[in-house]
Amino acid sequence: GDSVTQMEGPVTLSEEAFLTINCTYTATGYPSLFWYVQYPGEGLQLLLKATKADDKGSNKGFEATYRKETTSFHLEKGSVQVSDSAVYFCALNRDDKIIFGKGTRLHILP
Amino acid sequence: EPEVTQTPSHQVTQMGQEVILRCVPISNHLYFYWYRQILGQKVEFLVSFYNNEISEKSEIFDDQFSVERPDGSNFTLKIRSTKLEDSAMYFCASRNPGTGTEKLLFGSGTQLSVL
Numbered sequence: 622g623d624s625v626t627q628m629e630g631p632v633t634l635s636e637e638a639f640l641t642i643n644c645t646y647t648a649t650g651y652p653s654l655f656w657y658v659q660y661p662g663e664g665l666q667l668l669l670k671a672t673k674a675d676d677k678g679s680n681k682g683f684e685a686t687y688r689k690e691t692t693s694f695h696l697e698k699g700s701v702q703v704s705d706s707a708v709y710f711c712a713l714n715r716d717d718k719i720i721f722g723k724g725t726r727l728h729i730l731p
Numbered sequence: 732e733p734e735v736t737q738t739p740s741h742q743v744t745q746m747g748q749e750v751i752l753r754c755v756p757i758s759n760h761l762y763f764y765w766y767r768q769i770l771g772q773k774v775e776f777l778v779s780f781y782n783n784e785i786s787e788k789s790e791i792f793d794d795q796f797s798v799e800r801p802d803g804s805n806f807t808l809k810i811r812s813t814k815l816e817d818s819a820m821y822f823c824a825s826r827n828p829g830t831g832t833e834k835l836l837f838g839s840g841t842q843l844s845v846l
Contacts, residue, residue: 625773653833664735665774665822665837710774714832717762717787721774 623648627711627722634701635730642696642725644685644711652713654678654687654694657721659708668696668709703729733757737823737838744813745846752808752841754823763806764824764835765798767791774822780806813845 628643646654656668656678669678674689683698694711706729711722736755744750756763765777779786780798797809806825810817823838 662839664839667833670833717779717832718776719832723773
């Protein structure tokens with residue numbers, strides 16, 4: 622069945638460092654791909670999405686490109702802030718469901 | 732901005748006890764969902780609910796689980812006889828008809844601990 626695999630955390634970076642969180646997927650067809658973020662004490666929030674191959678989703682300085690050839694959707698940010706500390710989930714949609722990865726906890730040190 | 736509200740934020744129960752997790756979806760949403768995340772595992776789909784009936788359920792959602800929309804505003808998940816392996820974070824979500832899964836709004840979750 623469809624699945625999402627993302628890099629294990631926690632990931633700890635210093636402020637202003639470059640961030641990459643790897644995500645690969647297995648799916649039949651061409652699902653939409655998502656990154657969700659969960660800040661402490663809050664719900665899962667959609668961070669960005671891409672609906673077809675070569676689409677780039679972006680929001681709040683984060684970017685991810687839908688790569689069909691490598692079945693990947695890696696999350697990147699050029700300069701992270703302390704406020705980016707959260708858990709990040711890569712996901713895809715299948716019918717009326719969202720299929721999530723395990724999540725990657727990100728700690729940004731000042 | 733409207734929010735999906737879940738209560739309680741943390742529930743502790745003894746094995747074999749019944750628990751009810753409560754959710755107040757966005758007021759004009761008509762599709763409702765429960766997901767859960769066991770510590771260190773993936774967030775997993777449990778069940779979807781529309782028009783007062785279950786639309787789809789996963790293999791996790793066995794006879795121990797039930798959902799209900801008792802009064803037009805709340806959406807509840809009941810676990811009849813909790814097991815240790817039910818310990819997880821449970822997320823409620825809702826969306827409008829005519830919108831896709833990317834429009835799902837999630838609550839902040841209820842952490843269920845079964846002792």
